[in-house]
Amino acid sequence: MTEQRVVRVASGQGFWGDWLEAPRRQVEGGDVDYLMLDYLAEVTMSILQKQKERDPNLGYARDFVGAIESVLPAVAERGVRVIANAGGVNPPGCAAAIRAVAQKRGVSEKVRIGVVTGDDLLPRLDELIAQGHALANMETGEPLSTVRDRVLSANAYIGSTPIIEALAKDANIVITGRSTDTALTMAPLRHEFAWGSEDWDKLAAGIVAGHIIECGAQCSGGNCLVDWQNIPDLANVGYPIVEGHADGTFVIYKHPKTGGVISVPSVSEQLVYEMGDPRSYITPDVVADFTTIHLEQAGENRVRVFGIKGRPPTDKLKVSIAYRAGFKAVGTLVYAWPDAYPKAQLADRVLRERLDRLGLKFDHILTEFVGVSATHGRLAGESHDPPEVQLRFGVRGGDKAAVERFTRELAPLVLNGPPSVTGFAGGRPKVEEIVAYWPALVDKTVVQTKVEIQ
Amino acid sequence: MTRIRLLDIAHARSGDKGDTANVGLIALQPQWYDLLREYVTLPAVEAHFKGVIDGPVERYELPNLKALNFLLHGALDGGGTLSLKTDAQGKVYSTAMLRMEIDVPDDAAKRLGVPGYKKQWPAYTRSPKE
Numbered sequence: 001m002t003e004q005r006v007v008r009v010a011s012g013q014g015f016w017g018d019w020l021e022a023p024r025r026q027v028e029g030g031d032v033d034y035l036m037l038d039y040l041a042e043v044t045m046s047i048l049q050k051q052k053e054r055d056p057n058l059g060y061a062r063d064f065v066g067a068i069e070s071v072l073p074a075v076a077e078r079g080v081r082v083i084a085n086a087g088g089v090n091p092p093g094c095a096a097a098i099r100a101v102a103q104k105r106g107v108s109e110k111v112r113i114g115v116v117t118g119d120d121l122l123p124r125l126d127e128l129i130a131q132g133h134a135l136a137n138m139e140t141g142e143p144l145s146t147v148r149d150r151v152l153s154a155n156a157y158i159g160s161t162p163i164i165e166a167l168a169k170d171a172n173i174v175i176t177g178r179s180t181d182t183a184l185t186m187a188p189l190r191h192e193f194a195w196g197s198e199d200w201d202k203l204a205a206g207i208v209a210g211h212i213i214e215c216g217a218q219c220s221g222g223n224c225l226v227d228w229q230n231i232p233d234l235a236n237v238g239y240p241i242v243e244g245h246a247d248g249t250f251v252i253y254k255h256p257k258t259g260g261v262i263s264v265p266s267v268s269e270q271l272v273y274e275m276g277d278p279r280s281y282i283t284p285d286v287v288a289d290f291t292t293i294h295l296e297q298a299g300e301n302r303v304r305v306f307g308i309k310g311r312p313p314t315d316k317l318k319v320s321i322a323y324r325a326g327f328k329a330v331g332t333l334v335y336a337w338p339d340a341y342p343k344a345q346l347a348d349r350v351l352r353e354r355l356d357r358l359g360l361k362f363d364h365i366l367t368e369f370v371g372v373s374a375t376h377g378r379l380a381g382e383s384h385d386p387p388e389v390q391l392r393f394g395v396r397g398g399d400k401a402a403v404e405r406f407t408r409e410l411a412p413l414v415l416n417g418p419p420s421v422t423g424f425a426g427g428r429p430k431v432e433e434i435v436a437y438w439p440a441l442v443d444k445t446v447v448q449t450k451v452e453i454q
Numbered sequence: 455m456t457r458i459r460l461l462d463i464a465h466a467r468s469g470d471k472g473d474t475a476n477v478g479l480i481a482l483q484p485q486w487y488d489l490l491r492e493y494v495t496l497p498a499v500e501a502h503f504k505g506v507i508d509g510p511v512e513r514y515e516l517p518n519l520k521a522l523n524f525l526l527h528g529a530l531d532g533g534g535t536l537s538l539k540t541d542a543q544g545k546v547y548s549t550a551m552l553r554m555e556i557d558v559p560d561d562a563a564k565r566l567g568v569p570g571y572k573k574q575w576p577a578y579t580r581s582p583k584e
Contacts, residue, residue: 272478274469394538
């Protein structure tokens with residue numbers, strides 16, 4: 001009988017900003033054991049760090065509080081356990097907010113929160129640099145010291161081990177900071193099936209399961225190109241669920257009476273999403289080989305995944321660092337037929353000449369013609385006098401005043417530039433501070449995670 | 455030779471990592487993977503994206519998934535929050551890849567039942583309502 005045992009991990013959120021309905025639908029649509037919520041993208045940590053600077057109680061994904069409130073009955077009454085990297089740069093603050101909502105709903109005594117910390121390296125950065133950790137940019141090779149004074153946040157990507165520790169201590173809501181997206185799914189499978197820390201193939205299978213469901217509906221019909229016209233009932237799309245087995249094989253499925261599709265093609269599209277070298281999908285726990293994955297349609301909206309191989313991880317952890325990198329602004333105007341494209345091109349030339357005469361210096365200016373070539377460049381081919389073209393003009397630079405001045409140069413074109421222009425009702429473009437991403441590696445030994453049960 | 459547009463024999467998804475876009479290209483029918491592997495070569499993809507991206511291209515094969523993966527470096531105007539592009543996250547490089555055309559010997563095209571320019575969805579998804 002034990003071999004038949006399955007563990008069901010449901011994906012309820014693919015990024016901060018995903019469908020607010022999804023977590024509740026996942027716990028109400030059928031039986032699941034775990035609800036996994038992924039909130040963190042590359043730049044999310046820096047946004048959260050800025051919020052924490054304004055208010056030390058913040059710095060976590062606030063959507064998570066509403067999500068927990070919507071699933072509390074399932075957590076308190078049916079034993080569904082929640083794992084989320086919603087803690088951002090303040091997992092204890094996030095835990096306090098969750099505790100408050102559990103109290104408000106009268107189920108506080110049934111909620112045991114596991115708080116995972118230790119990924120935040122910001123307070124230790126100078127110490128690490130002094131010890132000889134260059135934290136060099138993985139893309140450019142530059143040492144972190146070149147932007148040290150502009151760093152906003154620095155977090156190591158941590159793996160499944162602290163999450164498992166929290167589960168072993170009977171936490172039913174586990175909140176982490178910068179856990180890898182995939183660990184949120186692999187950890188409960190590893191915990192339930194007691195996979196060893198060197199069961200490389202099974203750990204890799206857990207990682208692949210995590211990769212498939214970490215973007216929510218993107219494997220179950222959302223953003224799916226294959227046969228997109230016929231994907232049923234996207235308004236009611238079902239988010240994916242992993243049905244895991246002790247041997248490391250698993251099935252991806254969704255609740256009955258939901259829309260979308262789970263097929264070999266839909267899962268394949270998600271597997272290749274954001275893929276690097278497929279032989280080496282590196283995580284803190286294991287290196288998964290995506291070329292070993294086998295997929296098989298195992299029924300309607302069920303895809304079986306098997307054959308996955310893994311190997312030992314490296315002795316490094318990836319670090320996500322965010323730093324201030326100047327300012328940018330992007331504005332748009334719409335030019336109408338006839339000759340919409342040449343009119344937009346003329347406006348672009350006029351604008352560039354005016355910025356030049358003002359002596360404004362930017363690191364970069366980019367013009368796009370939406371409706372002609374914005375997304376595919378020259379591959380888009382010839383345009384035949386389209387009904388309208390959007391001129392999209394962006395500048396970037398270290399001089400905030402110059403970027404600010406640019407935002408005042410766009411609207412005048414409506415009256416003093418080429419004709420048939422509209423679409424300026426949104427007002428001046430906003431000046432945004434750029435918080436850029438600096439990926440680096442650090443020795444595993446310098447990161448010690450901590451688990452606290454509240 | 456038969457000219458085939460990738461849109462008619464493959465589907466794709468793309469994403470980002472820094473200033474690099476990746477495009478996963480997946481055969482619509484398993485038997486068409488050999489065409490992708492043979493004709494969607496590194497030089498062909500470099501030529502396809504010439505002038506669209508600033509950096510080199512890497513190519514990987516995933517025979518089990520009937521897929522190829524391409525890394526397009528320097529594709530995102532700096533990438534992430536630095537980018538001024540509409541497609542700063544490289545989400546639609548997927549369909550830019552599917553614009554590519556390959557020339558396949560007539561007998562291979564016939565034997566594998568490739569659709570040429572006629573749109574055809576794979577047998578293992580549902581057939582479209584025309």
